Amino acid sequence: MHVAVLGAGYAGLGVTRRLEDALPPSVDITLVNDGPEHVLTHEVHRAIRRPAVADAITVPLAEVLDRATLVTDPVADLDAEAGVVETTAGQTLSYDYGALCFGSETAYYGIEGLRDHAHPLKTLDDAAAIREDALATIERGGDLVVGGAGLSGVQVAGELAALAREENAAVPEDVSITLVEQLETVAPNFPANFRRAVHDALVERGVDVRTETTVERVDDDAVYTDGGASTDGGDHRDGDDHADGESHADDGRLTYDTLVWTGGIAGRAPTEGERPVVRADLRLTDRTLALGDAARVVDTDGEAVPASASAAIREAKTAATNLERLVESDDDGFRPRLDRYRFDVPGWLVSVGDGAVAQLGPTVLTGAAAKAAKTTVGAGYLTTVGAIRQARDLAEAELAE
Numbered sequence: 001m002h003v004a005v006l007g008a009g010y011a012g013l014g015v016t017r018r019l020e021d022a023l024p025p026s027v028d029i030t031l032v033n034d035g036p037e038h039v040l041t042h043e044v045h046r047a048i049r050r051p052a053v054a055d056a057i058t059v060p061l062a063e064v065l066d067r068a069t070l071v072t073d074p075v076a077d078l079d080a081e082a083g084v085v086e087t088t089a090g091q092t093l094s095y096d097y098g099a100l101c102f103g104s105e106t107a108y109y110g111i112e113g114l115r116d117h118a119h120p121l122k123t124l125d126d127a128a129a130i131r132e133d134a135l136a137t138i139e140r141g142g143d144l145v146v147g148g149a150g151l152s153g154v155q156v157a158g159e160l161a162a163l164a165r166e167e168n169a170a171v172p173e174d175v176s177i178t179l180v181e182q183l184e185t186v187a188p189n190f191p192a193n194f195r196r197a198v199h200d201a202l203v204e205r206g207v208d209v210r211t212e213t214t215v216e217r218v219d220d221d222a223v224y225t226d227g228g229a230s231t232d233g234g235d236h237r238d239g240d241d242h243a244d245g246e247s248h249a250d251d252g253r254l255t256y257d258t259l260v261w262t263g264g265i266a267g268r269a270p271t272e273g274e275r276p277v278v279r280a281d282l283r284l285t286d287r288t289l290a291l292g293d294a295a296r297v298v299d300t301d302g303e304a305v306p307a308s309a310s311a312a313i314r315e316a317k318t319a320a321t322n323l324e325r326l327v328e329s330d331d332d333g334f335r336p337r338l339d340r341y342r343f344d345v346p347g348w349l350v351s352v353g354d355g356a357v358a359q360l361g362p363t364v365l366t367g368a369a370a371k372a373a374k375t376t377v378g379a380g381y382l383t384t385v386g387a388i389r390q391a392r393d394l395a396e397a398e399l400a401e
């Protein structure tokens with residue numbers, strides 16, 4: 001019997017570590033990842049301002065796996081019905097039961113010029129490229145634009161504002177940071193008090209938040225939007241003058257020197273860019289589950305689960321239980337009763353530069369309490385995956401700010 005887990009992010013590593021404990025030694029487990037490391041994707045924006053954080057959020061998989069065989073080669077092709085995987089190096093793996101956990105790509109929605117001109121932010125390499133470009137913009141004075149105000153976009157805008165300040169640039173006089181969002185609010189899928197606190201934290205740091213603003217086209221110099229609303233108290237639609245006397249925004253045209261796009265996610269190549277829908281038992285086919293960003297999970301209440309590390313970590317528990325039951329059912333011949341995932345997280349936490357916003361139950365915290373909560377959760381997660389050194393380093397890096 002062979003169980004394969006495809007992707008070693010929050011979802012895949014969580015499933016694999018549970019199966020290592022739960023399945024009998026006679027069952028082989030393979031973890032296929034496109035590299036030898038587990039990276040805390042939800043912290044990669046920190047590396048824009050603090051490159052040294054990269055080390056604390058990178059966990060060599062070999063150090064935290066017990067008996068699973070690790071294949072460090074991307075999945076190129078997948079037959080989820082038959083249970084057959086092909087890697088880019090041409091290796092073919094067959095599995096009896098499997099879990100598809102390879103996360104997501106940046107979605108560009110076919111917006112003209114966007115893919116060619118914007119930085120995505122998914123990996124530490126992306127963060128390094130954004131840092132280099134943003135530092136050059138900050139040094140000469142210019143415009144930084146972030147498209148998409150979900151969890152990643154709000155945190156990127158916060159980091160860029162803090163980076164500009166650390167480089168002694170005044171925001172928005174020397175350097176403008178504009179966060180563009182198509183929907184009515186920042187962090188649109190999250191509770192109202194959290195959205196408000198995140199919005200206020202960004203505006204306090206000089207970020208120009210433009211909601212109800214749709215990016216329509218991008219060229220070498222500008223992002224063309226449908227106009228939209230500035231929610232930071234000012235109305236910049238007629239143009240705001242910078243030190244160089246040039247207008248940054250005019251009739252929905254936003255000039256940029258550095259552009260980061262965090263406006264959405266799409267499936268990866270092995271699922272042809274799709275994120276397949278799975279119901280609460282996470283079953284994609286008879287033998288394959290799908291979870292984390294790689295799938296659109298509809299939970300046991302019929303609610304769409306937000307793509308998030310918080311959800312991926314919790315879905316991994318349901319997936320591991322269900323894979324264990326499927327393996328057992330192969331022996332006893334009964335159709336297994338599968339667990340169903342209900343989306344339930346204690347709250348949400350984001351960093352906004354060197355500050356943070358935490359929503360814990362009905363309460364929203366900012367300042368030192370929110371930072372402490374964020375540090376505890378990040379380091380706590382690393383501890384649960386056995387990355388003790390990284391947990392200590394992350395806590396030290398966060399508390400040093």
Ligand SMILES: Cc1cc2nc3c(=O)[nH]c(=O)nc-3n(C[C@H](O)[C@H](O)[C@H](O)COP(=O)(O)OP(=O)(O)OC[C@H]3O[C@@H](n4cnc5c(N)ncnc54)[C@H](O)[C@@H]3O)c2cc1C
Pocket residue numbers: 006007008009010011012032033034035037038039040041042043044045073074075076101102103104121122151152153155268270291292293294307308309310311312349350
């Ligand atoms: C900047 C940023 C900030 C964020 N902030 C938050 C936050 O504050 N809170 C929150 O809950 N969520 C946050 N998120 C979202 C969160 O990071 C994702 O929802 C989460 O990473 C999804 O987990 P996953 O395991 O499905 O995928 P991932 O964590 O992306 O892991 C996928 C794994 O699969 C591997 N892989 C990719 N392609 C292949 C392939 N072809 N073959 C094999 N392996 C492959 C990848 O290398 C990776 O190891 C943030 C995301 C970003 C980018």
